[in-house]
Amino acid sequence: MPALKSNVRAADESQVSRSLPPLCGVLAAVLLIGAGASPPGEPADPPGAGASEGARPSGLHLWVDGQGRTHITDDPAGIPADARRAQDVEQIGALWGAGVVGARLETPPGASGRDEDRLVRSLRDAVADFGRGEVARAASALRAIVREAPGRPEPHFYLALLEGGRGHLEKAEGHLRTFLSLAGDDLDGWRASAEQRLARLDDERRLMDTPGAGPLRLVDLEHEAFRIQADEALVASGGSDFARTVARYLDDARGLVGERIGAFPAEPTGVVLYGKAAYLKAHAHRFSFQTVGFFDGRIHVVSKAHPAGELRTLLFHEYTHALFREQTGSDRPFWLNEGLAELYERASQRRPPLSRGERAKLNQALASGEWISLTRLAPSFGGLGNREARLAYAISTAAADWLERHSDAQQRATLLRRLGEGWSADEALREAVGLDTAGLDDALRRGLRGRM
Numbered sequence: 001m002p003a004l005k006s007n008v009r010a011a012d013e014s015q016v017s018r019s020l021p022p023l024c025g026v027l028a029a030v031l032l033i034g035a036g037a038s039p040p041g042e043p044a045d046p047p048g049a050g051a052s053e054g055a056r057p058s059g060l061h062l063w064v065d066g067q068g069r070t071h072i073t074d075d076p077a078g079i080p081a082d083a084r085r086a087q088d089v090e091q092i093g094a095l096w097g098a099g100v101v102g103a104r105l106e107t108p109p110g111a112s113g114r115d116e117d118r119l120v121r122s123l124r125d126a127v128a129d130f131g132r133g134e135v136a137r138a139a140s141a142l143r144a145i146v147r148e149a150p151g152r153p154e155p156h157f158y159l160a161l162l163e164g165g166r167g168h169l170e171k172a173e174g175h176l177r178t179f180l181s182l183a184g185d186d187l188d189g190w191r192a193s194a195e196q197r198l199a200r201l202d203d204e205r206r207l208m209d210t211p212g213a214g215p216l217r218l219v220d221l222e223h224e225a226f227r228i229q230a231d232e233a234l235v236a237s238g239g240s241d242f243a244r245t246v247a248r249y250l251d252d253a254r255g256l257v258g259e260r261i262g263a264f265p266a267e268p269t270g271v272v273l274y275g276k277a278a279y280l281k282a283h284a285h286r287f288s289f290q291t292v293g294f295f296d297g298r299i300h301v302v303s304k305a306h307p308a309g310e311l312r313t314l315l316f317h318e319y320t321h322a323l324f325r326e327q328t329g330s331d332r333p334f335w336l337n338e339g340l341a342e343l344y345e346r347a348s349q350r351r352p353p354l355s356r357g358e359r360a361k362l363n364q365a366l367a368s369g370e371w372i373s374l375t376r377l378a379p380s381f382g383g384l385g386n387r388e389a390r391l392a393y394a395i396s397t398a399a400a401d402w403l404e405r406h407s408d409a410q411q412r413a414t415l416l417r418r419l420g421e422g423w424s425a426d427e428a429l430r431e432a433v434g435l436d437t438a439g440l441d442d443a444l445r446r447g448l449r450g451r452m
Contacts, residue, residue: 119149130158134355138162153182157190160197173201200306216278223268226250230273230303237275237305246273246303249312253319257344260404262413265326269319270298275305295321309349316348317341327416333378333425333437335392339400342393353401358394362448365391374399374441378425395444402444406433 126141139162142155160175176194183191219235221228221243228246235242250271258264274282279302283294292314293301299318303311320341324331331337343353354362365371372384372392381392403412411432418428426436435443 115149119145119152123152123154126155127158130162131349131351134357135162137357151182153179153184153187153190156182157194160194164197173198200304216274216282218272221246223247223250225254225265225268227268227270227298228273229271231275231278233278234273234275234303234305238307242305242307245307246271246311249307249315250319252312252348253316253344256347257316257320257323260344260347260409260412261320261323261327261340261416262409262411263323263327263416265323269322269326271315272298272300273303274300276302293318295325297325298322313345313348317345320344324416327413328419330419332380332419333374334380335374335377335396335399336403336425338381338393339396339398339403342397343400343404346397354394354398358397359448359451361391361394362398365395366445366448371395371445374437374444378437398448399440399444402440402447403433 122141122145126138126145129135129141130138139159142159142162145152145155146159156175156179160172160179163175164172176198179194180191180198183194217232218229219232221230221235226247228250230242230246238245254264279292279300283291283300286294293299295318299315299322301311301314301318318341321331321337324337324340346353362371370391372388372395374395377392377396381389384392407415415428415432418431419425423431429440430436433440
């Protein structure tokens with residue numbers, strides 16, 4: 001059983017490797033259209049309609065040279081007089097009656113139809129989706145692999161990561177135990193990681209036990225650039241590694257966000273970390289929906305006793321809000337505040353600014369007229385339903401990405417400083433990128449349409 005390697009191939013690359021060679025693809029398309037089949041998105045001929053001269057692609061000419069090479073052209077004047085030509089399906093087929101002339105076409109690399117090779121490709125594609133933040137797509141693919149090949153260990157490892165990140169500890173434990181029961185000697189490194197994660201689950205369960213949560217006691221953790229306080233139960237469960245991990249994550253956030261925005265806080269930033277039960281007990285009354293973090297002058301976040309990527313991305317997001325508030329004195333324009341936070345959270349995971357699903361959602365909003373303007377999103381996201389709110393976050397992230405691509409760090413730092421000095425958002429944007437809010441919105445929409 002070949003192990004899944006770390007050099008994962010992107011999903012679009014695997015799609016290319018499974019496609020026909022260019023000439024075969026073009027010829028197949030010509031044959032299908034010439035036979036009366038409708039191109040994708042075009043209605044088929046009505047019942048009883050016969051093939052006509054217009055059924056084949058207008059202006060395309062096929063011919064074969066003396067060496068048996070097929071050519072497709074829209075310039076009939078360039079076809080040699082002695083060339084074999086074809087203008088309908090029967091004639092095209094006749095060109096190949098004696099068999100294909102030329103080099104033998106081998107199966108493209110990576111396109112083997114063997115079940116084992118196909119499963120490995122599916123795993124690679126799912127892991128690539130996971131890495132790009134396409135979590136739902138990755139989870140669906142991994143579950144499909146489990147159904148098709150229940151004896152395969154690797155998908156259980158990744159499903160454990162996905163479920164653990166969502167706080168589904170029982171499901172995560174189940175996948176980890178299944179992985180350990182299936183993994184062979186070739187996955188020793190993965191086995192060690194799975195065993196360590198299993199051992200830590202009890203710590204996380206205690207921190208999520210709301211009825212058992214006692215009075216919140218905060219302990220100070222030393223740091224030059226942050227005033228860090230942590231739930232005593234977190235520190236006790238996580239040990240010395242907890243403080244070091246949190247400090248490293250905060251340093252990473254301060255470095256990346258500061259470099260991208262071009263600014264750093266004038267004073268240390270306050271950070272409070274809670275176990276899940278302690279956070280709910282202290283702050284659940286503040287919100288009408290479930291949260292795992294917020295900023296109110298200090299960063300408040302939920303953490304595991306043995307934190308990993310989920311805390312790192314959350315700290316990047318909330319630190320961006322903290323720096324934005326410190327520089328501007330407010331949370332507005334809201335689309336810029338949330339857009340930058342989303343953008344830098346994704347950057348912390350080396351993910352692209354927008355996922356494929358989000359790009360499709362934005363294109364759909366443009367086509368249907370459901371686009372939400374940046375002017376509408378500037379005061380807040382209040383009054384938006386769940387579907388509209390998801391669209392608002394995608395639009396804000398796309399707008400922040402557009403701003404980054406059309407400005408440098410110094411211009412972005414000046415933009416935030418101007419907002420803090422009382423300039424309007426339109427005035428500050430015009431100085432930074434030469435466009436006001438409506439102009440940036442228009443440029444963003446034109447850019448998205450250009451990529452459709």
